[in-house]
Each structure stands twice: as C-alpha cells, then as structure tokens.
Amino acid sequence: VAFTRAADLLVLSGVVKDSPAEQKRLAVFESHLPVQGVARFRVDFGGVTAPPRLNLDVQTGRPRLEVLGGPGASLPDSLPVTALGTYRVCPRQFSYRHVHGFLPLADLWSEQASVEASNPERRAAGRTLGDAVHKAIEGGLSAAGILKAFGHLAPVDLAEVIRLVAAANGEAFRAAAGPFLRERPIQVVIGGVTFEGVVDAWNKETGLVLDYKTDKHLDPGHHLPQLSVYAHRLQAQSAALAYLRHDYLHVFTGEELDRGFQQVEADVARMAALDFAPSPSSSACPRCAFRGVCDAAEVRA
Numbered sequence: 001v002a003f004t005r006a007a008d009l010l011v012l013s014g015v016v017k018d019s020p021a022e023q024k025r026l027a028v029f030e031s032h033l034p035v036q037g038v039a040r041f042r043v044d045f046g047g048v049t050a051p052p053r054l055n056l057d058v059q060t061g062r063p064r065l066e067v068l069g070g071p072g073a074s075l076p077d078s079l080p081v082t083a084l085g086t087y088r089v090c091p092r093q094f095s096y097r098h099v100h101g102f103l104p105l106a107d108l109w110s111e112q113a114s115v116e117a118s119n120p121e122r123r124a125a126g127r128t129l130g131d132a133v134h135k136a137i138e139g140g141l142s143a144a145g146i147l148k149a150f151g152h153l154a155p156v157d158l159a160e161v162i163r164l165v166a167a168a169n170g171e172a173f174r175a176a177a178g179p180f181l182r183e184r185p186i187q188v189v190i191g192g193v194t195f196e197g198v199v200d201a202w203n204k205e206t207g208l209v210l211d212y213k214t215d216k217h218l219d220p221g222h223h224l225p226q227l228s229v230y231a232h233r234l235q236a237q238s239a240a241l242a243y244l245r246h247d248y249l250h251v252f253t254g255e256e257l258d259r260g261f262q263q264v265e266a267d268v269a270r271m272a273a274l275d276f277a278p279s280p281s282s283s284a285c286p287r288c289a290f291r292g293v294c295d296a297a298e299v300r301a
Helices: 022-033 081-090 091-099 126-139 143-149 155-168 171-176 220-234 255-273
Strands: 076-078 181-190 195-204 208-213 238-243 248-252
Touching: 022 171, 022 255, 076 081, 076 126, 081 091, 081 220, 081 255, 091 220, 126 143, 126 155, 126 181, 126 255, 143 155, 171 238, 171 248, 181 255, 195 220, 195 255, 208 220, 220 238, 220 248, 220 255, 248 255
Parallel strands: 076 195, 208 238
Antiparallel strands: 181 195, 195 208, 238 248
16 A cells, blocks of 8 residues: 555665575565665664653653753754744754654543544645645646646645645735746755745745645744745845635735844844743644653643
8 A cells, every 4th residue: 555655755664684585575575666766774783772662641641752951952944934933833843853853642542532533535635735735836836737746645635735736826815916926945044053944935026925834723923933034034024924724815914024023033042042941832732742751831621
C-alpha cells in the first residue's frame, strides 16, 4: 500500500538479524527495488544510544517530556519564520519542536479508539491539504489539473482543494489582485538567528505581501509575526492574509507590521535568553501537539 500511496518520498525501515537466512531474505527483497532513485542505509544498533525515558507524573500518571533551559540548551542557527508564531503562543511548545527537535507526540496518548475509526474517509492532514492548495495556486492549476496532480488524495480532499483554489480567485480577494511574484524564498537575520520562509505572493508594484491560509479558525494575530518579517525583508507597505475557507481578507497596515516586527525582535531576545517558560491556556493547550507530555498543559476534564 505504501508504494502506491507515496507522492514524493517513501521510507522503508526494518530490523534484520545477522544470520544467512535473514540476509538472503533481505537480498531478495532489495532485488525487487528500482535501480535508480533508491538510497540504502544500514545502522548498527549496538552503537546507538537509547533515548531518555519519558517520566511519569506521579499525580496524574501522564508522561512528562523534560525541557532544557540555560546551560545545555541552545537555539539552532536557523528557524522557520512560522516558529515565531509558535513561540508567541507558548515558548515551551517552541522549545519542544525547535530546540529539542521532538516530534509531535499528542496522538500517542489520544483517547480516540483508533485513527481508522476517527477518520473513516481517510482524509489527509491539514498541512497536506494546505500544501496542495498552495502548489495548485502557484501552478495556476485548473480543476482537471488538480485531479491529475493530487490523485493520491481522498476524493473528499480533492473536492476541498478545488473549492479552496477557486475561492482564491473569488470576489472576496479582489482587493489583493494584481501581478504577483509567487513562492519567493527569503532569509532574515534577527538577533543573530536566521529565519527562513517562503512568501506566497508579492506584488512589487503595490508593495503588498499576500499569504494564503487554509486554517479552520480566523486568527490574524497569530500570523502577524510571520507577515511582519516578510514585510520587513521586502520593505512592503502592507500585508494581507487570505483565509480561503472563510472568504475573508485581513489586511495589516504598515504601522501594524512595524509594531509586529518590534515584538518579533523582543521575542527573539527572549529566545536567545533561553526563556522557554510555558504559557498554558484553555484555548492553546487543546490544539498543541505536545499536550500529552507537558505537565503544564490545561487538559479538558
């Protein structure tokens, strides 16, 4: 199934015992793989250090993932621009993801019976859907082009991508129409840290930065750090968020972007000081991918 579902990259992993029979089975399997485009890596697990165990909170019985601060912790040399919004929501969530490199663990402690039961239509994750929408807009794909390019998606997701791409050309976003440069990568150094991102659309004539969002919730303030960095780098006069699911265009003025960038500089200074204190809330914690391993998370009863 994995071979037929993979769109760009397929990773196969397994454990093979050091015996003639096992090695023969592996050789037979590898003989069926393509000659081109396949990379093979073998790891001797005897030399791999085991990861630290998750501690269990004595009172709640929930796992707890420790976060380093001060000596022993350091910021990476580069970060995605979107990490600024994560830090604004909760510095600990930022630390889990971008300082320690932990993968989201919340689903491991989900109360759902199974992924299959909770997703009978086999719908793709929101990020996968958003990526498809961005690629379709960038490529100017028609509905037929979308069906051809993203045939691996479930029918319900394909219909959603087509609808959202059509919405991008709708009346609600006429104010942001114009000749755009699409998918422009940028780098900005702030406080000694390089922030990297890709600007969805940039109208050099009007000085407008445009970012497409497929979010289910309207939250312009969360994206202000990202847009303010884009605007600072491109010397834009304004920036806008096109919320495709809501047919809503939110425009930030130049003054708002200036204030947003000043707050970004303050946040980066806190990052450099290794300030990763949690800021739990009833609105942020339920949507955090690390809520299952954070002892400060506000969990619904």
